[in-house]
Amino acid sequence: MTAEAVRAAGLFKAFGTTRALDGLELTVRADEVHGFLGPNGAGKTTTMRILLGLVRADAGTARLLGGDCWQDATALHRQLAYVPGDVVLWPNLSGGEVIDLLGRLRGGLNQRRRAELVERFDLDPRKKGRAYSRGNRQKVALVAALASDVELLLLDEPTAGLDPLMEDVFRQVIREDQCRDGRTVLLSSHILAEVEALCDRVTIIRDGRTVETGTLDELRHLTRTSIQAELAGPPTGLAALLGVHNLRAEDGRVRFDVDASGLDAALRQLTEVGVRSLVSRPPTLEELFLRHYQQTEVANGGRAELSR
Amino acid sequence: MTKLTGTGGLVRLVLRRDRLLMPVWIGFLCLVLISFPSSLREVFPTAAERRQYADSPGFVALYGRLSGSSLGEFVAWRAGFLPVIVGLIGLLTVIRHTRVEEETGRRELLGATAIGRHAGLIAALAAALGANLVLAALVTLSMTGQDLPVAGSVAFGLELAAAGAVFAAVGAVAAQLTSSATGARGIATTVLGAAYLLPVAGDLSDHADGSLAWLSWLSPIGWVHRIQPYGRDRWSILALAAALTAVLMAAAIALSARRDLGAGLLPPRPGPATATPYLRTPLALAWRLHRGLLAGWTAGFAVLGVVFGSLAEGIGDLQRDNPTLRDIFARMGGPTGLIDAYLAGIMGILGLIAAAYSIQATLRLQLEETSGRAEPILATAVSRLRWAGSHLTFTLLGPTVALATAGLTTGLTYGLSTAHPGRQLPRLLGAATVQLPAVWVLAATAVALFGLLPRLAPATWGALAACLLVFMVGAAMHLSHWLLDLSPFTHIPKAPGAAVSATPLVWLTATAAALTAAGLNGLRHRDIPST
Numbered sequence: 001m002t003a004e005a006v007r008a009a010g011l012f013k014a015f016g017t018t019r020a021l022d023g024l025e026l027t028v029r030a031d032e033v034h035g036f037l038g039p040n041g042a043g044k045t046t047t048m049r050i051l052l053g054l055v056r057a058d059a060g061t062a063r064l065l066g067g068d069c070w071q072d073a074t075a076l077h078r079q080l081a082y083v084p085g086d087v088v089l090w091p092n093l094s095g096g097e098v099i100d101l102l103g104r105l106r107g108g109l110n111q112r113r114r115a116e117l118v119e120r121f122d123l124d125p126r127k128k129g130r131a132y133s134r135g136n137r138q139k140v141a142l143v144a145a146l147a148s149d150v151e152l153l154l155l156d157e158p159t160a161g162l163d164p165l166m167e168d169v170f171r172q173v174i175r176e177d178q179c180r181d182g183r184t185v186l187l188s189s190h191i192l193a194e195v196e197a198l199c200d201r202v203t204i205i206r207d208g209r210t211v212e213t214g215t216l217d218e219l220r221h222l223t224r225t226s227i228q229a230e231l232a233g234p235p236t237g238l239a240a241l242l243g244v245h246n247l248r249a250e251d252g253r254v255r256f257d258v259d260a261s262g263l264d265a266a267l268r269q270l271t272e273v274g275v276r277s278l279v280s281r282p283p284t285l286e287e288l289f290l291r292h293y294q295q296t297e298v299a300n301g302g303r304a305e306l307s308r
Numbered sequence: 309m310t311k312l313t314g315t316g317g318l319v320r321l322v323l324r325r326d327r328l329l330m331p332v333w334i335g336f337l338c339l340v341l342i343s344f345p346s347s348l349r350e351v352f353p354t355a356a357e358r359r360q361y362a363d364s365p366g367f368v369a370l371y372g373r374l375s376g377s378s379l380g381e382f383v384a385w386r387a388g389f390l391p392v393i394v395g396l397i398g399l400l401t402v403i404r405h406t407r408v409e410e411e412t413g414r415r416e417l418l419g420a421t422a423i424g425r426h427a428g429l430i431a432a433l434a435a436a437l438g439a440n441l442v443l444a445a446l447v448t449l450s451m452t453g454q455d456l457p458v459a460g461s462v463a464f465g466l467e468l469a470a471a472g473a474v475f476a477a478v479g480a481v482a483a484q485l486t487s488s489a490t491g492a493r494g495i496a497t498t499v500l501g502a503a504y505l506l507p508v509a510g511d512l513s514d515h516a517d518g519s520l521a522w523l524s525w526l527s528p529i530g531w532v533h534r535i536q537p538y539g540r541d542r543w544s545i546l547a548l549a550a551a552l553t554a555v556l557m558a559a560a561i562a563l564s565a566r567r568d569l570g571a572g573l574l575p576p577r578p579g580p581a582t583a584t585p586y587l588r589t590p591l592a593l594a595w596r597l598h599r600g601l602l603a604g605w606t607a608g609f610a611v612l613g614v615v616f617g618s619l620a621e622g623i624g625d626l627q628r629d630n631p632t633l634r635d636i637f638a639r640m641g642g643p644t645g646l647i648d649a650y651l652a653g654i655m656g657i658l659g660l661i662a663a664a665y666s667i668q669a670t671l672r673l674q675l676e677e678t679s680g681r682a683e684p685i686l687a688t689a690v691s692r693l694r695w696a697g698s699h700l701t702f703t704l705l706g707p708t709v710a711l712a713t714a715g716l717t718t719g720l721t722y723g724l725s726t727a728h729p730g731r732q733l734p735r736l737l738g739a740a741t742v743q744l745p746a747v748w749v750l751a752a753t754a755v756a757l758f759g760l761l762p763r764l765a766p767a768t769w770g771a772l773a774a775c776l777l778v779f780m781v782g783a784a785m786h787l788s789h790w791l792l793d794l795s796p797f798t799h800i801p802k803a804p805g806a807a808v809s810a811t812p813l814v815w816l817t818a819t820a821a822a823l824t825a826a827g828l829n830g831l832r833h834r835d836i837p838s839t
């Protein structure tokens with residue numbers, strides 16, 4: 001097996017005058033769970049479709065498991081399973097029939113695993129396609145994908161319609177799979193807790209471009225820590241420090257956010273004044289993503305303030 | 309009246325959504341009817357000719373009994389199938405704006421606003437009834453414009469509207485019964501089919517000994533036939549139809565009050581928990597998706613074959629006495645033998661209808677793509693060509709089965725009436741299947757557009773309409789030769805009767821193959837879904 005399960009480099013794609021992808025880069029290592037994040041319309045689904053060989057990139061290379069996504073599409077599809085973001089089923093086929101059909105078209109289904117997943121996702125496989133709710137349609141596609149013996153899973157917002165209980169089941173299943181046979185997962189998602197719980201590495205894209213990629217820890221270093229402190233005197237000099245944002249002071253208390261690079265200087269400044277109490281909070285994923293999602297910010301070189 | 313809050317707004321929504329559909333079907337029916345009086349007067353100038361024409365059992369089955377022999381009565385009789393068509397439109401309209409809305413979830417979006425419980429149902433019915441009244445008014449105007457009596461024209465317009473109203477209400481009841489629009493359409497069209505067949509049996513019996521004539525009175529279609537516009541103008545039957553409509557509407561409202569949004573009164577049948585071993589290829593899936601369509605069209609073609617076949621003998625008698633009619637059939641079906649000319653014309657019509665089926669089946673492929681159902685299939689180890697091929701199998705073979713069935717039933721019924729079934733059966737089976745290359749050219753046009761210019765694929769319907777026009781009026785309007793040659797059906801030999809030469813059939817088949825290949829090649833290289 002190759003060390004890189006997915007490699008997309010310099011992908012461009014335009015639909016008419018809209019530019020969907022603008023030099024996108026994405027690398028997924030073998031056996032990792034890779035989070036794929038970005039605001040609506042950033043190009044996540046287009047990227048997935050290029051990886052599946054359904055859409056052809058205008059420029060750039062896209063390779064999966066050592067093969068070319070467009071040329072070798074059909075052969076590659078034996079080794080992967082895909083869950084689309086919006087699952088549409090045939091109105092007159094039951095969920096069970098769809099699971100079996102998709103599994104067989106892919107090259108085989110693990111029957112024991114299928115039964116187990118139907119049970120765990122609490123899915124009624126006898127219902128007809130038209131009778132399922134959105135979440136249940138999603139479960140049908142998930143069971144079909146997860147019960148297949150494949151190397152790579154491409155999941156496009158797979159839990160968008162699931163209730164929290166089922167979301168939890170999904171996380172457990174992915175984690176167990178990972179422990180057992182270590183398959184590669186590319187997971188596009190908006191649910192940050194899910195990404196945090198599952199993903200080894202993440203890629204954040206915006207406007208068809210990759211803006212950040214790395215492990216979650218690496219990404220955290222790029223962002224700010226929130227500080228709350230009770231001080232002995234007025235917080236002089238703090239506002240002038242590089243990397244301090246959103247400074248608010250009242251009644252001897254200060255709150256501010258500080259870039260990782262400015263943390264040291266800021267704390268020195270605080271102890272100079274005299275610290276009575278201090279709460280420091282690491283950046284939440286939410287803040288991390290909001291920073292990347294918000295359009296104006298990056299345009300200003302990452303120095304614009306988050307609105308609170 | 310809070311249960312009706314917002315009805316006005318919903319009626320406007322229905323009219324907005326159908327702003328093209330309604331004028332088109334109303335206008336189309338009026339145009340068809342406007343052509344009736346003058347052409348029928350020309351072809352059947354005397355009362356005796358009209359009576360003779362209407363007296364054959366085949367026509368009794370198709371249009372009912374002719375009440376009197378004035379031109380107006382003859383026109384209304386000849387339009388005897390229109391109430392069924394208007395009824396079909398009525399029930400489809402109501403289901404489209406009630407059950408389909410619920411199934412797609414749009415009704416829920418609206419239901420959450422300040423809208424009464426029954427507003428959606430009433431609005432759909434009101435729009436359907438309104439459209440039928442407009443139809444009645446326009447038919448009345450069209451017919452009086454053709455110098456037919458005013459009272460009869462009003463009765464004629466209302467005859468059609470009454471059928472539309474009753475079956476709109478039938479559609480409203482059916483929409484309450486099942487949770488799927490397909491199921492509701494199935495129930496309502498079955499009722500319509502029964503309503504059509506009961507008077508067929510009743511009228512045929514009336515034509516013979518009369519012992520079962522009462523059957524006609526069990527059906528709203530039988531009722532409206534008995535209004536007898538331009539003859540007795542029985543207005544009381546309109547009251548009967550109005551009463552039935554009111555009862556059915558009340559029933560639909562009562563049923564709707566007793567169920568939840570999205571649910572039907574009949575429980576949905578569950579499917580199997582696992583797939584049969586056969587459901588493992590794209591072709592098996594295509595069979596599941598196409599079999600209903602195939603069965604429906606084949607049954608329809610079988611019925612058409614029986615009707616047309618049983619008319620053949622009578623047509624022969626008629627044409628011997630009527631030179632105008634002879635001209636018409638000679639134009640459509642070629643110069644050899646009167647009955648053969650009629651049958652060849654019929655086969656041409658069946659070929660055009662089969663083309664409609666094959667276009668519909670081909671566009672299923674596009675529906676699969678645009679709905680997002682193609683994506684999960686193409687993300688498995690199924691190539692684009694194999695996926696497309698699975699559907700195209702039904703596009704090409706479906707019309708073959710349908711046409712062969714029609715050929716068989718035509719040959720059988722006509723053959724039995726001449727006591728030479730052994731001779732007629734193979735002739736008509738051949739005449740029906742000889743249409744196939746032209747059918748395939750139209751299907752292949754749809755494939756080519758789907759692969760190369762997917763947005764234009766529905767324009768294939770326009771191509772079919774053009775072929776229909778060329779077939780019906782081309783020769784009569786003295787269109788230039790190359791224009792006629794554009795329709796693949798122009799090149800099909802006029803069988804039975806004329807000698808069948810293989811050359812045009814080979815050419816048409818080759819054209820179809822080339823168009824299909826171009827379309828599939830386009831499909832291989834374009835994005836899915838297309839943009």
